Amino acid sequence: MAASSSPVNVACVWGANGISGVAMVDALIEQDRSNWNRIICISRRPTQLDVDDDRIYFISIDLLESSVNEIVTELKKAGGKNITHVYHFTYIEKQDENELDEVNKVLFQKALDASIEVAGEHIKCVTLQTGYKYYGVHKGGEYLATRPYQEDAPRHQGSNFYYTQEDLLKEYAGKHGWKYIVTRPNIIIGVSRGNFMNFALSFALYATLQKEEGQPLLFPGNEVAWNAVVDHSDAMNTARFQIWASTNNEIHNEVFNIHNGDEVRFCTLWPYFERYFGFAPHKQMFDADDIQTGEIGISQFSLAELMPKHIETWNRLTKHKQLDSSAFNYATWNFIDFVLGRAFDDHSDMSKARKYGWKTTVNTVESYIRCFDRLKEMQIIPSI
Structure with a gap:
């Protein structure tokens, strides 16, 4: 355009x-x-x-x-x-x-x-x-x-x-x-060198470490967030x-x-993430606790608490694969906890932009894949 x-x-x-x-x-x-x-x-x-x-x-x-x-x-x-x-x-x-x-x-x-x-x-x-x-x-x-x-x-x-x-x-x-x-x-999907403060980078590090340790790609958040529409x-x-x-x-x-324009839910994104990082499909299980719509901070487990415990695995992997070891320092686990711990739809109306003539729609799955591919090129996550 x-x-x-x-x-x-x-x-x-x-x-x-x-x-x-x-x-x-x-x-x-x-x-x-x-x-x-x-x-x-x-x-x-x-x-x-x-x-x-x-x-x-x-x-x-x-x-x-x-x-x-x-x-x-x-x-x-x-x-x-x-x-x-x-x-x-x-x-x-x-x-x-x-x-x-x-x-x-x-x-x-x-x-x-x-x-x-x-x-x-x-x-x-x-x-x-x-x-x-x-x-x-x-x-x-x-x-x-x-x-x-x-x-x-x-x-x-x-x-x-x-x-x-x-x-x-x-x-x-x-x-x-x-x-x-x-x-x-x-949620902005993108990459910048030396400034990895975004959802995609932090998620990619989480997936990489889960894969390295032979664990499934578990969804840290709650069931409402799993099924919610999130721009x-x-x-x-x-x-x-x-x-x-x-x-x-x-x-x-x-x-x-301004968002990609497609309807996105983590329950539909997750299988693509599993496939990209080489995980077998895993059925996500959730607690039966009653969650009130609109709540925040409702997660099954916290990546901010969990991931620092895996720093030795990260150091070993970066040495073996010659990755950028500093990436772990820039991961924002609290941000992932925040995004996945909310119990509400998180989407906006984009009709104003459409009214003025903006017609572009982006496939969010493809956007993530481009981002993950770029992280591989930058030697942030392993290419194989």
Whole structure:
């Protein structure tokens, strides 16, 4: 689906080393130079991008530790005065909700202030990626929005850093006269080198270790989660949508749910996972405990507790197969526990995106397989 870009577009990707940032860079460079003639990438760590394109200029800078003036200086060196499109993916995890809100507000505000200082009126659109936490999926119960989630769902009570970021975006857009796009993906399927904080990588490590130890691929979560409809968002598909929406002259100041568009349940995904990793089919068994719809944290067993006990197996396997032993350190077992321990459907309505003309649907099984294949190429999991 072609983007209606002008010949002088310059992208600025904040958080370029993360899963979504890497996908955005890949999506930008697959387009012709007449659409994008410069791609400025910003991240705390040195570049982890596995691409070779002379349009890319990478800035390694710690946004929290740097002043806006210091960030501005680096952007000017990169030709930032010509930035037309800003794509924001930076994120820092904090357990305390107020700290989470404050630190991610600072990241986004610094990015906005620096972009405005350098590019000013050249900026056409700022795109912010949030997610389904907007709908209270991390809290459940009375905080949970009605399914399927609608973009205009009422906000839940209490702190939510997505609310803070979206309000900040709307305020800045109104003040400075550029349009904004907010996208809300769900479980993001993708890979970035040295930053493996995602469901697919953590699951692949779990499957690899279960296989190595001759154990079946057990579903850690509850029976409701096993059968629930759960949206997944392929990182490349999401990036392509973000480019399309941000450069579409018919779309102004909109919020979009964005997922693969197919109906996904873990009970139907699991046989494909078993086949890919070489497991015999296994009938999943669940406790008969009464589970209330909307609950969170209901699992048969916790990977966050289980997997650290298998570090010796991992070290032995990585040595034998010459794998990247550091991958285990980046696995987010708590995130898998969270996703699989929820007792509710987790899906949104994508009719707004469809109404504007986005027709793409991605097969989630194929998306996972591409991701697992890439992990093999990167020597994160064994190829045989």
